[in-house]
Amino acid sequence: SPVPVTLAYGDGIGPEIMEAAIKVIEAAGANIAFERIDIGERVYNAGHSAGITPDAWESLRRTGVFFKAPITTPQGGGFKSLNVTIRKSLGLYANTRPCVSLTPFVDTKHPSVDLVIVRENEEDLYAGIEHRQTQDVYQCLKLISRPGCEKIIRFAFEYARANGRKKVSCFTKDNIMKLTDGLFHKVFDEIKTEYPDIETDHWIIDIGTARLADTPEIFDVIVTSNLYGDIISDVAAQITGSVGLGGSSNVGQHAAMFEAVHGSAPDIAGQNIANPSGLILASVLMLQHIGQSEVAERVHNAWMKTIEDGVHTGDIYKEGRSAEKVGTKAFADAVAQRLGQA
Numbered sequence: 001s002p003v004p005v006t007l008a009y010g011d012g013i014g015p016e017i018m019e020a021a022i023k024v025i026e027a028a029g030a031n032i033a034f035e036r037i038d039i040g041e042r043v044y045n046a047g048h049s050a051g052i053t054p055d056a057w058e059s060l061r062r063t064g065v066f067f068k069a070p071i072t073t074p075q076g077g078g079f080k081s082l083n084v085t086i087r088k089s090l091g092l093y094a095n096t097r098p099c100v101s102l103t104p105f106v107d108t109k110h111p112s113v114d115l116v117i118v119r120e121n122e123e124d125l126y127a128g129i130e131h132r133q134t135q136d137v138y139q140c141l142k143l144i145s146r147p148g149c150e151k152i153i154r155f156a157f158e159y160a161r162a163n164g165r166k167k168v169s170c171f172t173k174d175n176i177m178k179l180t181d182g183l184f185h186k187v188f189d190e191i192k193t194e195y196p197d198i199e200t201d202h203w204i205i206d207i208g209t210a211r212l213a214d215t216p217e218i219f220d221v222i223v224t225s226n227l228y229g230d231i232i233s234d235v236a237a238q239i240t241g242s243v244g245l246g247g248s249s250n251v252g253q254h255a256a257m258f259e260a261v262h263g264s265a266p267d268i269a270g271q272n273i274a275n276p277s278g279l280i281l282a283s284v285l286m287l288q289h290i291g292q293s294e295v296a297e298r299v300h301n302a303w304m305k306t307i308e309d310g311v312h313t314g315d316i317y318k319e320g321r322s323a324e325k326v327g328t329k330a331f332a333d334a335v336a337q338r339l340g341q342a
């Protein structure tokens with residue numbers, strides 16, 4: 001029987017790229033019963049300060065699987081980031097973001113990137129401990145716990161093993177934040193001894209990020225805390241060609257959420273030019289998660305074949321190639337046409 005999955009179309013380019021992704025996975029024969037919920041801008045504006053309604057929570061708690069388009073977080077105080085709320089409420093501690101150069105089909109400065117960022121998703125400066133101290137002083141506290149470190153670091157090593165990865169690199173700023181980042185590094189050093197088959201190293205976040213931007217091919221799996229992981233995953237996605245190419249999974253013990261790495265891109269919304277690849281790749285991770293690996297493979301192969309055939313949205317355009325630049329809808333059609341061919 002169909003697997004129940006909660007679905008949200010999001011804001012900005014969300015509805016366009018979600019329609020594209022749904023078209024592809026339905027054509028691929030995914031056996032899913034989608035339950036649509038409304039989250040984001042409209043819900044914030046209707047007076048729910050968290051951007052989500054009790055009904056939507058009920059669906060999420062029941063299905064435990066969420067396929068989500070990007071949403072717009074309103075600026076200013078009084079609004080909580082729904083992304084952070086969902087990750088924390090559902091205990092989605094592990095955010096996995098694969099990043100691969102599609103050489104020579106997509107313009108990139110780095111032809112051989114093939115890495116995965118494993119980002120801690122519940123703690124750090126995102127823990128939500130932020131307040132006004134005095135008239136002109138505000139505080140945001142960085143929360144790092146031993147169980148939090150153990151969970152994410154073990155997840156990264158297990159991921160490396162399960163996916164044939166050779167090395168796990170840890171990024172911290174423990175030369176300055178000796179207790180918080182120091183704990184993350186210390187737990188990394190403890191856990192790595194349980195995985196003698198996996199190579200390891202540690203980088204201070206600033207030079208590590210510089211090397212990631214300059215010589216990304218030296219990295220394989222990177223495990224890091226929440227804020228650093230947020231920043232370096234945009235760097236990694238962008239240097240392979242476009243943030244529009246990144247898909248991600250957010251996984252916990254009882255639930256999982258799948259989404260693109262990028263945001264709602266209001267600057268290009270409603271123009272049928274957004275790249276749906278990130279969300280399509282997120283759907284591949286979701287299909288694997290719910291045990292529909294054959295459908296996942298079919299979608300991934302068709303998507304890859306589309307890129308190899310030179311069909312692409314404007315963000316990854318390669319000058320001078322005999323390539324076909326298309327809109328969001330036509331890209332989805334091109335992927336759907338190639339299902340079962342690749």
Ligand code: NAI
Nearest residue numbers: 070071072073083243244262263264265267268274275315
């Ligand atoms: P963004 O990722 O939405 O856009 C950054 C730049 O990349 C823009 O120039 C945009 O046009 C381009 N871009 C993004 N996705 C693209 C795609 N699929 N195809 C082609 N080009 C693409 O980041 P920004 O502008 O900082 O944030 C916009 C809104 O998105 C904010 O309200 C932010 O809070 C929200 N956001 C939501 C996320 C989520 O729901 N998971 C994640 C990140 C941001």
Ligand code: MG
Nearest residue numbers: 230231234261
């Ligand atoms: Mg981000």
